[in-house]
Amino acid sequence: MSRQMSMVSEPSYEWGGPWTEKKLDAFSKYVSAYLTIMAKQPHWKTIYFDGFAGCGNRKEHCNSPLYQQLFLTSEDEGVYKGAAERVLTLPNNLTFDYHYFVDLKTEHLEKLKEKLLSLQKTKKTPFQYRDGDANKWLIELSKALKAKKSLAALVLLDPFGMQINWDSIASFKNTRSDVWILIPTGVIVNRLLDKECKLKSLNKLQSFFGLNEDEIKSYFYRVKTYQTLFGETEIVRKISNPIENIAVLYAERLKTVWNYVTEKPLRLENSRGVPIFHFVFASNNQNAVKIAKQIIKTI
Numbered sequence: 001m002s003r004q005m006s007m008v009s010e011p012s013y014e015w016g017g018p019w020t021e022k023k024l025d026a027f028s029k030y031v032s033a034y035l036t037i038m039a040k041q042p043h044w045k046t047i048y049f050d051g052f053a054g055c056g057n058r059k060e061h062c063n064s065p066l067y068q069q070l071f072l073t074s075e076d077e078g079v080y081k082g083a084a085e086r087v088l089t090l091p092n093n094l095t096f097d098y099h100y101f102v103d104l105k106t107e108h109l110e111k112l113k114e115k116l117l118s119l120q121k122t123k124k125t126p127f128q129y130r131d132g133d134a135n136k137w138l139i140e141l142s143k144a145l146k147a148k149k150s151l152a153a154l155v156l157l158d159p160f161g162m163q164i165n166w167d168s169i170a171s172f173k174n175t176r177s178d179v180w181i182l183i184p185t186g187v188i189v190n191r192l193l194d195k196e197c198k199l200k201s202l203n204k205l206q207s208f209f210g211l212n213e214d215e216i217k218s219y220f221y222r223v224k225t226y227q228t229l230f231g232e233t234e235i236v237r238k239i240s241n242p243i244e245n246i247a248v249l250y251a252e253r254l255k256t257v258w259n260y261v262t263e264k265p266l267r268l269e270n271s272r273g274v275p276i277f278h279f280v281f282a283s284n285n286q287n288a289v290k291i292a293k294q295i296i297k298t299i
């Protein structure tokens with residue numbers, strides 16, 4: 001794999017630090033609120049869809065350099081609960097009607113299945129495991145939501161890389177869906193926006209934002225004209241605060257699909273206070289976004 005390819009798919013970054021906990025805390029709080037509300041509206045059949053489900057623990061994900069950077073104790077590993085486990089062990093018997101777990105790697109799903117075996121016994125419907133690219137399964141899910149109007153989906157997409165194609169996101173227009181998406185703003189996207197206005201991995205940037213080269217450049221770069229001894233000269237400069245602006249642009253893009261979006265997503269920072277990811281929420285339900293905003297404020 002070339003350096004640039006691995007850059008867009010899996011950042012070689014600390015994984016499992018406090019920012020992971022923040023993300024999962026915000027998400028669990030939202031799921032509790034969502035299911036409490038949906039329990040009062042039994043005409044909806046609820047789906048939990050986890051597009052990057054993983055294997056349920058940190059160690060297995062990354063026998064890569066990523067994992068080497070964690071310096072986790074076996075105690076840390078023991079208490080780690082991924083999103084799937086958290087969703088399945090909420091208080092007050094809060095539960096979805098259906099659960100879908102997607103992962104590119106069959107072996108991750110096998111491990112997750114094993115881990116969730118005892119929790120399966122507490123649920124009415126069998127958990128659905130789907131291997132392959134999340135984009136393919138997102139399109140399938142959006143088709144199902146459009147075909148069956150009584151279905152409501154809560155979607156978690158936390159890939160750590162830029163794997164999600166804009167077309168998969170756009171397919172959710174006019175569906176009863178709520179989504180939480182992890183955007184690799186600082187850790188990847190910002191690095192592809194070269195200071196000199198040479199976009200690295202242009203195809204990836206285009207499929208990620210669903211925008212063309214000129215649109216991306218006009219958002220992140222400004223042309224300045226300077227007077228020199230030899231006449232006027234133009235210099236292209238990257239905008240200031242690009243990381244926050246990546247989150248703003250992605251939120252703007254989400255607003256073309258859902259009516260309401262958390263314009264100020266949850267900012268997730270590394271140990272030096274640098275934003276590495278933003279966790280954004282979108283829904284067609286105004287109240288849902290109010291709840292998400294409240295959670296983001298308190299995390």
Ligand SMILES: C[S@@+](CC[C@H](N)C(=O)[O-])C[C@H]1O[C@@H](n2cnc3c(N)ncnc32)[C@H](O)[C@@H]1O
Pocket residue numbers: 051052053054055056057061081082083084102103104105108132133134135158159160163
């Ligand atoms: C770090 S894990 C997600 C963590 C998990 N949600 C949790 O809370 O523990 C990322 C997972 O995404 C999977 N993955 C990577 N690219 C994918 C793709 N295009 N489609 C589906 N899964 C993918 C990887 O195999 C890996 O298991």
